[in-house]
Amino acid sequence: MCALCGVLGGSDHWTDATARPGVFTRNADSLERRRERARRVTVANRILTHYGMRLSDWQGTAFMLSTLTGKTEMVENLTHLWTTAEKLSGRACDPLDPALLSRLDAASV
Amino acid sequence: MSDAIPQFTPVTLITGFLGSGKTTLLQRLLADPALADTAVLINEFGEVGLDHHLLERIDERTVLLQSGCLCCTIRGELSDAIRDLHSRRARGEIPPFRRLAIETTGLADPFPVLTTLHAEPVLKHHFRLGSVITTVDAVNGVAQLERFPESLKQAAIADRLVVTKSDIAAPNAVWALLGRLRALNPAASIVFSAAASLDAEALLSGSAFAGGTHSEAVSAWFAEAAEAHGHHGHTHDPNRHGSDIHAFAIVLDQPLDWTAFGIWLTMLLNRHGEAVLRVKGILDIGGEAAPVAVHGVQHLVHAPVHMQAWPDHERRSRIVFIVKGLERAVIERSLASFMALNGSAEAAAA
Numbered sequence: 001m002c003a004l005c006g007v008l009g010g011s012d013h014w015t016d017a018t019a020r021p022g023v024f025t026r027n028a029d030s031l032e033r034r035r036e037r038a039r040r041v042t043v044a045n046r047i048l049t050h051y052g053m054r055l056s057d058w059q060g061t062a063f064m065l066s067t068l069t070g071k072t073e074m075v076e077n078l079t080h081l082w083t084t085a086e087k088l089s090g091r092a093c094d095p096l097d098p099a100l101l102s103r104l105d106a107a108s109v
Numbered sequence: 110m111s112d113a114i115p116q117f118t119p120v121t122l123i124t125g126f127l128g129s130g131k132t133t134l135l136q137r138l139l140a141d142p143a144l145a146d147t148a149v150l151i152n153e154f155g156e157v158g159l160d161h162h163l164l165e166r167i168d169e170r171t172v173l174l175q176s177g178c179l180c181c182t183i184r185g186e187l188s189d190a191i192r193d194l195h196s197r198r199a200r201g202e203i204p205p206f207r208r209l210a211i212e213t214t215g216l217a218d219p220f221p222v223l224t225t226l227h228a229e230p231v232l233k234h235h236f237r238l239g240s241v242i243t244t245v246d247a248v249n250g251v252a253q254l255e256r257f258p259e260s261l262k263q264a265a266i267a268d269r270l271v272v273t274k275s276d277i278a279a280p281n282a283v284w285a286l287l288g289r290l291r292a293l294n295p296a297a298s299i300v301f302s303a304a305a306s307l308d309a310e311a312l313l314s315g316s317a318f319a320g321g322t323h324s325e326a327v328s329a330w331f332a333e334a335a336e337a338h339g340h341h342g343h344t345h346d347p348n349r350h351g352s353d354i355h356a357f358a359i360v361l362d363q364p365l366d367w368t369a370f371g372i373w374l375t376m377l378l379n380r381h382g383e384a385v386l387r388v389k390g391i392l393d394i395g396g397e398a399a400p401v402a403v404h405g406v407q408h409l410v411h412a413p414v415h416m417q418a419w420p421d422h423e424r425r426s427r428i429v430f431i432v433k434g435l436e437r438a439v440i441e442r443s444l445a446s447f448m449a450l451n452g453s454a455e456a457a458a459a
Contacts, residue, residue: 012233014403015371017412024394024401024415026367039368046450047372078371079408082379095376096439101446108449 013077015040034060044081046107050100051089055081117237118195120209120226121313125244126253126260127215130273134244134302135212141309148194148206150187152214187211187222188229195235209236210313216259219243219266220407227409238411242312243267244302247278250286254293264290265354265386265431266406267297269312276303295356296389296429353434354386359441361426364395366448373447374403374410377440382408384435390428391420400424 012018017025026036037057044055048065058064058074065081066072067088075081085093094100125131132151138144197203213219219241226232243263246253250272253260264270270290275283290299300307370392378385388405392413402414430440 012412014405014410014412015375022414024397024413036368040372043369043372043450047376078375079379082376086379092380093376094380095373095443095447096381096435101443104446104450108446 013079015078040078044078046104047093047095047100048085050103051085051091051093053085053089115207116235118207118209118235119239120191120211120236121239122211122213122219122222122241123244124213124217124219124241124263124267125215125271125273126246126250126257126263129215129244129246129250129253130271130302131212131215131244134242134271134273135210137302137307138210138309138313143310144208144313146205146207147313148198148203148209150190150194150209150211152187152212152217188225188232191226191236192229192231195231208239208313218259218262220409223406224409227411239313240268241266241406242269242271243297244271244273245286245290247272247275247283247286251282251289254289261293261354262386264297265294267294270294270297270299271302271312272299273302275301293354293356294387294431296387296431354431355437356387356429356431357437358427358429359437359444361393361428361444361448363448364393365426367392367394367397367401369447369450370394373444374405377443378405378408378410381432381435384433385430386433387431388428390426391416392428393424393426403428 017023019025019028026032041055052068054066056064063075065075065084071088073084075084082093123131390403392401394401400416400419402416404411
């Protein structure tokens with residue numbers, strides 16, 4: 001736990017697993033961990049823009065999710081991200097939604 | 110604490126519909142000297158617990174949970190019971206056990222039990238899910254799968270299916286059941302409890318991807334899925350049946366981007382976790398020499414495992430889904446869009 005802000009560490013989400021023998025993770029060293037978080041923010045924002053939201057890293061321990069109107073919530077991991085995104089946007093964030101996929105495909109060209 | 114106690118004690122969940130032979134199987138497994146170091150938790154639905162008497166092994170490592178069905182009313186009691194076993198073992202009050210078996214009630218949904226193990230703050234540091242074993246009765250199994258969604262889900266979620274009562278069932282009934290089980294859950298290995306060669310140790314030990322050392326088991330898992338669906342999965346869909354649960358495999362020739370895959374799967378499971386009964390994959394991740402195995406049950410995904418080698422020297426990603434009501438083509442298209450997204454994101458950042 002961070003003594004200053006009381007943030008609990010070690011969420012052990014599967015995309016962020018604690019480094020231990022046999023487990024695949026990019027949490028093994030701090031540089032790779034930060035790099036992965038930056039990549040995650042970049043990729044997530046390509047999707048979140050469809051819902052009018054934006055993600056940013058917060059202190060390397062959590063993420064901040066904001067709407068265009070400024071509503072902001074902290075999220076701990078990717079699972080928490082999508083439940084919070086649905087709550088803030090009032091929309092279902094569905095990766096199978098053809099409208100979302102068409103937009104992603106257009107952006108990828 | 111004894112050296113014999115593993116860092117993570119594997120937990121095997123034994124489930125199966127009412128009367129499908131869970132207790133008989135457990136009784137047989139526990140009689141095997143190789144499994145003498147197994148603690149047992151039995152959940153019974155009803156006023157008077159009986160199964161623990163049937164087991165004929167009443168000791169301090171056998172615990173009965175009988176105040177309700179494990180999946181809905183007594184999850185707190187479940188975690189308390191496991192924690193209690195753990196602390197008594199650590200204090201040396203009970204003989205050390207190296208694995209734990211949990212027998213659920215016949216109507217239980219196995220998923221909440223898995224979640225308890227995965228999420229409970231103490232348990233998750235000392236126990237890990239081994240495998241889910243589901244018993245299916247050869248005499249009544251086909252009818253139960255048709256009529257009871259609980260039975261269907263128990264079979265779909267299994268790592269290992271044990272067909273019971275095959276010695277008293279008509280051969281046609283056994284074949285019909287096998288066909289149904291293969292279609293429903295091509296990923297699970299199927300064994301017969303009547304077989305004299307039933308290997309108790311192999312059945313109860315390990316997990317599908319534990320430690321990345323069981324490449325043969327993983328290979329078999331995917332070989333069966335591939336056989337059922339065509340090599341690239343572009344053939345017919347034989348897994349359609351009365352229910353809308355079906356299984357399919359997606360094969361990807363290009364290396365996967367781990368970041369985009371993580372975002373995609375968490376987003377999919379957040380929205381459709383109830384419908385994704387199982388997802389299991391061997392992934393060829395960009396920048397990684399060895400394959401990475403992922404294994405999820407509904408909303409729950411286990412820590413990805415770094416495997417030691419490609420099981421069949423075929424270096425490409427294979428992901429098997431067992432889903433309820435979701436279309437394969439839609440999932441495939443979605444994954445492809447997300448994978449392409451990463452390339453464009455990196456290009457934009459450059």
